[in-house]
Amino acid sequence: MTKNEEVKNGVIFDRGDLNEAFAKYFVGNSYLNHLVTDPEVNVGVGVVTFEPGTRNNWHIHHDGYQILLVTGGEGWYQEDGKPAQKLTAGDVIVTHDGVKHWHGATSNSWFSHIAITAGTPEWLEPVSDKVYNKLEG
Amino acid sequence: MTKNEEVKNGVIFDRGDLNEAFAKYFVGNSYLNHLVTDPEVNVGVGVVTFEPGTRNNWHIHHDGYQILLVTGGEGWYQEDGKPAQKLTAGDVIVTHDGVKHWHGATSNSWFSHIAITAGTPEWLEPVSDKVYNKLEG
Numbered sequence: 247m248t249k250n251e252e253v254k255n256g257v258i259f260d261r262g263d264l265n266e267a268f269a270k271y272f273v274g275n276s277y278l279n280h281l282v283t284d285p286e287v288n289v290g291v292g293v294v295t296f297e298p299g300t301r302n303n304w305h306i307h308h309d310g311y312q313i314l315l316v317t318g319g320e321g322w323y324q325e326d327g328k329p330a331q332k333l334t335a336g337d338v339i340v341t342h343d344g345v346k347h348w349h350g351a352t353s354n355s356w357f358s359h360i361a362i363t364a365g366t367p368e369w370l371e372p373v374s375d376k377v378y379n380k381l382e383g
Numbered sequence: 384m385t386k387n388e389e390v391k392n393g394v395i396f397d398r399g400d401l402n403e404a405f406a407k408y409f410v411g412n413s414y415l416n417h418l419v420t421d422p423e424v425n426v427g428v429g430v431v432t433f434e435p436g437t438r439n440n441w442h443i444h445h446d447g448y449q450i451l452l453v454t455g456g457e458g459w460y461q462e463d464g465k466p467a468q469k470l471t472a473g474d475v476i477v478t479h480d481g482v483k484h485w486h487g488a489t490s491n492s493w494f495s496h497i498a499i500t501a502g503t504p505e506w507l508e509p510v511s512d513k514v515y516n517k518l519e520g
Contacts, residue, residue, distance in 0.1 A: 259473050281475045287448050311424050336396050338418045
């Protein structure tokens with residue numbers, strides 16, 4: 247059964263459109279609402295909404311960082327070499343410069359977070375089904 | 384009648400404690416939940432919750448900026464020399480480097496926002512009752 251279906255309608259902020267620009271760096275469908283894209287500000291801010299089972303590829307923020315503010319549903323966050331952490335609304339994650347990581351929904355829940363991002367992303371390999379399916383939703 | 388009283392219990396994120404450290408720069412009571420205070424990251428992130436009628440003093444972010452993501456209730460944002468803007472959940476404000484401004488609740492509503500802040504604040508004079516009470520809640 248799919249959990250937290252109301253998240254697909256947006257939590258406080260509009261869900262935004264299908265995230266086609268970054269689709270090649272995701273397994274599954276995500277949606278993106280750009281809240282702040284301002285050349286005078288060194289961070290971008292957006293809301294990302296993940297369908298159940300959707301996750302982004304392993305990636306690194308170079309010369310920057312990423313902050314995730316979880317707004318709804320259930321998801322995962324994992325840094326390379328560490329166990330995955332379950333995320334729910336109200337959780338906050340800081341990813342430091344150069345740290346390889348991924349984030350996404352659990353297999354049976356919608357998931358949304360605000361992402362505050364500085365620096366240049368480097369996109370790496372997908373999180374394989376073998377790795378993802380071992381996580382206990 | 385007071386509106387949006389549920390905001391005082393926190394919206395997604397905990398409301399946090401009475402904001403005593405900054406009380407001298409506010410008219411009225413506010414609450415602060417520090418979400419991110421990390422020396423490796425050039426922004427601080429926090430949730431500020433304002434009782435009805437509460438607003439911060441006019442202030443400037445030097446060598447930085449501030450982003451407000453409105454999470455609940457009704458509030459005001461005003462830049463010096465411009466009309467005040469009414470804010471509700473889902474609104475986003477970017478204050479550029481050096482711009483004098485204030486924000487706070489409307490007179491009869493609780494109000495909360497996430498604040499993403501870079502640089503050094505300079506706190507100035509309060510928003511007087513004369514100015515504040517002219518705003519149409």
